[in-house]
Amino acid sequence: MRWFDTYCHPLLASDMLPPRANAASPTDSTAKNEVAIEFRNVGFAIEKHQILSDVNLQVMAGETVVLLGRSGSGKSTAVKLINRLLVPSEGEVLVSGRSTSACDAIALRRGIGYVIQETGLFPHFTVEKNVALVPRLEKWPKERIRQRVDELLQLVGLTEPGLAKRYPHQLSGGQRQRVGVARALAADPPILLMDEPFGALDPLTRSEIQKEFQELQKRLSKTVVFVTHDVREAILLATRIGLFENGRVAGIYSPAEFLASPDPTISTYCASIRPEPAPGTDARGRTGEVK
Amino acid sequence: MSLLQFLIHNRAQIFQSTLEHMWLVGVTLLLACAIGIPLGILVSRRPPLSKPVLGLANIAETIPSLALLGFLLPVPWLGDRADRLAIAALTLYALLPIIKNTVEGIRSVDPSVRESALAMGMTDRQILFQVELPLSLSLLFAGIRVAAVLTVGIATIAAAVGAGGLGEFIFRGLAMVNNQLILAGAIPAALLALTADAVLGGIERRFRFTR
Numbered sequence A: 001m002r003w004f005d006t007y008c009h010p011l012l013a014s015d016m017l018p019p020r021a022n023a024a025s026p027t028d029s030t031a032k033n034e035v036a037i038e039f040r041n042v043g044f045a046i047e048k049h050q051i052l053s054d055v056n057l058q059v060m061a062g063e064t065v066v067l068l069g070r071s072g073s074g075k076s077t078a079v080k081l082i083n084r085l086l087v088p089s090e091g092e093v094l095v096s097g098r099s100t101s102a103c104d105a106i107a108l109r110r111g112i113g114y115v116i117q118e119t120g121l122f123p124h125f126t127v128e129k130n131v132a133l134v135p136r137l138e139k140w141p142k143e144r145i146r147q148r149v150d151e152l153l154q155l156v157g158l159t160e161p162g163l164a165k166r167y168p169h170q171l172s173g174g175q176r177q178r179v180g181v182a183r184a185l186a187a188d189p190p191i192l193l194m195d196e197p198f199g200a201l202d203p204l205t206r207s208e209i210q211k212e213f214q215e216l217q218k219r220l221s222k223t224v225v226f227v228t229h230d231v232r233e234a235i236l237l238a239t240r241i242g243l244f245e246n247g248r249v250a251g252i253y254s255p256a257e258f259l260a261s262p263d264p265t266i267s268t269y270c271a272s273i274r275p276e277p278a279p280g281t282d283a284r285g286r287t288g289e290v291k
Numbered sequence B: 001m002s003l004l005q006f007l008i009h010n011r012a013q014i015f016q017s018t019l020e021h022m023w024l025v026g027v028t029l030l031l032a033c034a035i036g037i038p039l040g041i042l043v044s045r046r047p048p049l050s051k052p053v054l055g056l057a058n059i060a061e062t063i064p065s066l067a068l069l070g071f072l073l074p075v076p077w078l079g080d081r082a083d084r085l086a087i088a089a090l091t092l093y094a095l096l097p098i099i100k101n102t103v104e105g106i107r108s109v110d111p112s113v114r115e116s117a118l119a120m121g122m123t124d125r126q127i128l129f130q131v132e133l134p135l136s137l138s139l140l141f142a143g144i145r146v147a148a149v150l151t152v153g154i155a156t157i158a159a160a161v162g163a164g165g166l167g168e169f170i171f172r173g174l175a176m177v178n179n180q181l182i183l184a185g186a187i188p189a190a191l192l193a194l195t196a197d198a199v200l201g202g203i204e205r206r207f208r209f210t211r
Helices: A002-008 A013-023 A075-082 A105-110 A127-131 A133-137 A142-155 A173-185 A203-220 A231-237 A255-260 A264-271 B003-009 B011-045 B047-062 B065-072 B082-107 B111-119 B124-161 B167-176 B179-206
Strands: A035-046 A049-060 A064-069 A090-095 A112-116 A191-195 A223-228 A240-245 A248-253
Touching: A035 A075, A035 A223, A049 A075, A049 A223, A049 A248, A064 A075, A064 A231, A075 A090, A075 A191, A075 A223, A105 A112, A112 A173, A112 B111, A127 A133, A127 A142, A127 A173, A133 A142, A142 A173, A173 A191, A173 A203, A203 A231, A223 A231, A231 A255, A240 A255, A240 A264, A248 A255, A248 A264, A255 A264, B003 B011, B003 B179, B011 B047, B011 B082, B011 B124, B011 B167, B011 B179, B047 B082, B065 B082, B065 B124, B082 B124, B111 B124, B124 B167, B124 B179, B167 B179
Parallel strands: A064 A223, A064 A240, A112 A191, A191 A223
Antiparallel strands: A035 A049, A035 A090, A240 A248
């Protein structure tokens, strides 16, 4: 019961509630208004080399927060702190209200989908077996796994007959990435982490798969944290954009705010994409709270 | 008497020695795998161990085989029987390629694959048995192949301590300055090495996964 964990956990309740009170109006009763992931004064260092400092960020359930920044700005590191591939050296990261360092890493990770640029598909597993990985680890009955795999391959648009029996090296880059998404969604985790998932694809496949993902996200409403250095991708997919600069969060903006911002650093980002007919002013522009 | 006639004439004895030879090599390889693979896994899990373990295996490799047999002779239990002694020495030689290739195999697993496995919530044991070891099989068998060929060759020297095998023909031939006798040991040994190489090479290719 996530709501209970978030708000009523005895250890967390006292320091959880005050910031919540002003964060969202209590009249808003949609489930979307839960904080799914929260960074509290998070710092991360490897051997005195500071990679992240003072990161404060709240990701609400069901929204897509895009972490945007240059290579080496610490955005991928931030994502790895969420599923505890890394542990923060300062502060804490809360997932569903519980500090990641307090929960069992294996259980935490099974509830969080993870998609990366290199796909990380197992080369010795067929597509089917790759997708079935987490359900198999969770010991679902065989029949249910089979159904789920079929369902997922449909969902990500891999309907070609015989494809489920192929190995990753027999697929195209786009197909591999779709399998990666299907694998991440397999056990229906509420949270999805995506680290430049479409970064290695050719531009056509890329925009195709971006649109598909957008459609998918409309239906599934997962909490998504998406890392990219591509401004266009950020604006297309984000409900909010977290701008990373030198290991710090330089600001959190809705796509519309981001495009309109007078801030010179942001202008350089926006200048990198050609002026197009008003891309940011769509209905999805839920304004985010800037911490 | 031509070589061929000689071989045919002594076929029963050659066959007997070949079987002995294969027994020595087989037991050695089984032992070396049973020790080497777990050691390789341990080393890949604890990188600081890599230097001492591989270093020791390297040193064992450099000791001349006759000398090694000599060293092991006074060891209580080992020295009791010639084949025991020979197998112990051969195992020491076979260890290095097996440990090395186990470590290399695990190290060669694509980091993104390991990261995904971890992120999907696999435990260390699951990652080892379902991801790392299956993906290292090709390199692992390459190591066993090298060890097998090496052992077939060195096992001929085991005859020096009376452990039997094809080396007996070679030593007898050398003593009697009889080339046919030497070849009666050397040819089957070479064929044995080539066969082991081909069979294990086939297995090795079978486990090669393209990324």
